[in-house]
Amino acid sequence: MLKRIDLRGQTLSPAELATVLPRAALDVEGAMAQIRPVLEDVRSRGAAALRDLGERFDGVRPEHLRVPAAALRDALADLDPAVREALEISIAHNRAGHTAQLPRETTTEITGGGVVRQRWVPVRRVGLYVPGGLAVYPSSVVMNAVAAQVAGVEELVIASPPQKDFGGLPHPVILAACALLDVDEVYAVGGAQAVAMLAYGAQVENDVDRADVAAAGTAGETLCEAVDVVTGPGNIYVAAAKRAVMGTVGIDAEAGTTEIAVLADATAEPAYVAVDLMSQAEHDPAAASVLITDSPELADAVDREIDRRVPATKHAERMRSALSGPQSGTVLVTDLDQAVAVADAYGAEHLEIQTADAADVAGRIRNAGAIFVGPYSPVPLGDYLAGSNHVLPTGGTARFASGLNVMAFIKSVQVIDYDETALKELAGPLTALATSEDLPAHAEAVNARF
Template sequence: MLTRIDLRDQDLSARELAETLPRARLDTAAALEAVIPTIEDVRVRGAAAVRDASERFDRVRPEHLRVPAEAIAAGLAGLDPAVREGLELSIAHNRAGHAAQMPTERVTEIVPGGRVIQRWIPVRRVGLYVPGGLAVYPSSVVMNAVAAQVAGVERIALASPPQAAFGGLPHPTILAACALLGITEIYAVGGAQAIAMLAYGAAADDDIDRADAVAAGGSGRTLCEGVDVVTGPGNIYVAAAKRAVRGIVGIDAEAGPTEIAILADADADAEYVAADLLSQAEHDPGAGSVLITDAPGLADAVETALVRRVAATRHAERAARALKGEQSGIVLVRDAEQGLAVVDAYAPEHLEIHTADAPAVARRVSNAGAIFVGPCSPVPLGDYLAGSNHVLPTGGTARFAAGLNVMTYLKPVQLIEYTAAALESMTGPLTALAVCEDLPAHAEAVRARRVRPVSGGVDRRG
């Protein structure tokens, strides 16, 4: 079922390994070309263009682009109690996990009387995208929203595709998750048009839009105000749209299909490994599942277990396509050292460690979105309840990128405070540097304070 790549007799560089390992080939450039017209249309025509795009791509023309409050309340009222309990637990665990990420303000005295204060300021407004597609992802609502809320973001807008089965509104479970988190600004918009709307904002199109905007406390002219940062996973067109608006807004990442790598030795449990590879394969036919092992016997046992498990699983066809695809496979390595080199070259979104002394091995990994240590820490735990974030870098970008966290929504800003005496002590070297760079007015800006000493404002003398 899984393609095998035997590296035991090869010594490849990191780049050569990355080119050899299984990975989906995504043509984001072609997708970018496809979404540009939609993005530009939304920028110019606002909500009218959003409705047209929804009709074209989602095959539904939403009556309400902004979800009415009563629909949100109905979603929560109809939520399965067991699902509600799970979501509430996920929210609590993620609040605790993300609170630990918050940086603290620091004051550094550079010279006597001269200090730099490092502050962390949340962005004012963010837009969260929650996909529809093959599954419903209330967990993505939790992951995106909790990180933003813990960071201190005051205003959150969320977009999720309209569903014909639910009257052109997002899935009720998505609305229920929003209600549990206190998110009331929700839009029934998906795809590139959602990213464009969040980035540029959208003028109201009709009386329904205007009424919905007024009901939400707005003027009625603007349906959706543009945001500062857009985050959340989606398909290749969503990723391409995020690339297109980057610079207009901040983004978290251009997420591709989900992927898992498992580093395992001869003592790993083949059933655990097979179950975890399958857990990612059921997401999408493009999902990647990769086993890296120095134990051919384990590889054989995992393949046998996969055949049985795939045949018995609900999404057998989808999972089988993912496991047989070019993005999945078994990589045979000669020893643990080569296995770690392969892991770092692959830079997986999710990495599981099923080896002896797994905690020590995990700390030797440099490139992974999130690392799941030992047999009792499967990736699905991180998807829902571990307290970590499941929005993670894909496609090898874990070499330089991190998963979604509070820092995505925070800006580091430095406050510089010098007294007159501290500034005077810097005048000589500053003047020398300014003259060296042929910027004499820089030096004059400092010397001007000798001629006209500080008499107003704040001057800390002590």
């Protein structure tokens, strides 16, 4: 049974709501103290540190840090045909969804003879992190890689933890997804050390590394060249590492543990609400599942469904921990107006709307990573096949952050092109502004031309 938070009859500000709503504790700052030595170790010792850290944190010392091309080919050849078909559908849907995000270049005539062009330029090289903890996430390969490919990125690098059961390589389904997307630079490196490798680069350690690098057509002592942007979900240590390297590279966001909020009224089907809350609780004992409703009867019915269904699930213990934790619960509200206010204050990673006139309610929401409208748009659809991205802001950061999209990999470059006449017409006003700021050389840079 989900714990209850009764807000009926209360009028609370967004700041006050933030103090009473369920929320997973995410001490990124505390985790940074633990990951800083990891980052420095990788920065100074390169591949040698990556092997030591793989043995320490993943329980296996990878022989091949760069995954050999043969392992990628073999993984794709051995992939379950049903899984391959599903991944191909996901790739196609995500290409369509992300292509719609591409910005258009524009040219604006500011004055006669003076134009500003808005260019959108993809970064050259990106590092994509794919977790490998309690579950296997080939879908995260798709979400990261497709967005970068559609953006026009030239070089894609994927890092995923080495697996003891697979000879120190990432999970074969992860490798198969990489092969399916023609990503051939893949590393068996996980956690904060993967973020460090991507941000700082890494030097080879031994002849195995040299052979793997040579086989990939790259000469020299560099195992992995540093990237321009690092994206992808991960645990708190990955989030802390991304915060630490931000500025050295760009990052998408500090993604925390997954969360779902379901905004529902008395018209919602309790079983649908229950299984959707359970679907995210399946990820992690720290996952957050929150129901926001003005119907105590629905809340009771959802509790009964959860109590009946959880024992029959594969990950029942993990799910119970998540649903009973301080990050999960049912929030009772007076009406839909208050429900919308609560949803906005919570800023869920995933927000489902299961109400009468769900589309209208969805249109009133300001803060959410992604919004799933109606009874037939459950969050797992977005996790895999909807054509949206499942790398989304968590921990309330949807107030100011967006989900992963092509803009994570594209820079805006303004191109200014004025002729002599256009510049001369603006010389006077420019001189006035430069003089007011006590920057006379700025004015001289214009006036010297005339």
